[in-house]
Amino acid sequence: MPIDTRELMEAIAIVADEQNVRVAVKQSGKGTAICAACCFAGGLLMGPVGLAVGGAAGGIAAYKMTSGTFRPLGEVILNDLTDTQREQLVQHVTKAVADIHPTDIVMLIPLITQNASIQQVVLNAIMSYATNELRMQIVD
Incomplete structure (x- = not known):
């Protein structure tokens, strides 16, 4: 049967x-790129503290942009x-x-x-x- x-x-x-x-x-790469870019920019502007701030801000931005995917x-x-x-x-x-x-x-x-x-x-x-x-x- x-x-x-x-x-x-x-x-x-x-x-x-x-x-x-x-x-x-199709969104994991986009979220990673956003988070990495924010972390990089934060590190360039504020040094080690900027890495943490940029990473946190990038994580939140990546979450908002990829939410629901x-x-x-x-x-x-x-x-x-x-x-x-x-x-x-x-x-x-x-x-x-x-x-x-x-x-x-x-x-x-x-x-x-x-x-x-x-x-x-x-x-x-x-x-x-x-x-x-x-x-x-x-x-x-």
């Missing part, structure tokens, strides 16, 4: 959301992936749980949502896919 891709994607998103996995969506991985999985990426993720997760050998493929989705050890296998597969294929940064 073929896997219902949408149901499996929802199960994967549930696992990611339960573990509170978030990803940085770290999103739950489950939301990204359900809303932002293309059909090709969804299919690749389903294949990635299916390979990860292939050793489990569920007697019926219909049992795979409840197995993923209810079994902690399988959730960890699926979570590792999701995080691997997000970092290696989608080039996203996982935020703890």
Whole structure:
């Protein structure tokens, strides 16, 4: 029996959301640059004290500019992936749980949502896919 891709994607998103996995969506570099620039400018103007003041000011500025750009991985999985990426993720997760050998493929989705050890296998597969294929940064 073929896997219902949408149901499996929802199960994967549930696992990611339960573990509170978030990803940085194209803003980590911007925040780093802002913080570093402020710290550098503070150091040039006021010496060692300026490093601390510039670092604090840069951190606050980076927070304000990148606020809301770290999103739950489950939301990204359900809303932002293309059909090709969804299919690749389903294949990635299916390979990860292939050793489990569920007697019926219909049992795979409840197995993923209810079994902690399988959730960890699926979570590792999701995080691997997000970092290696989608080039996203996982935020703890």
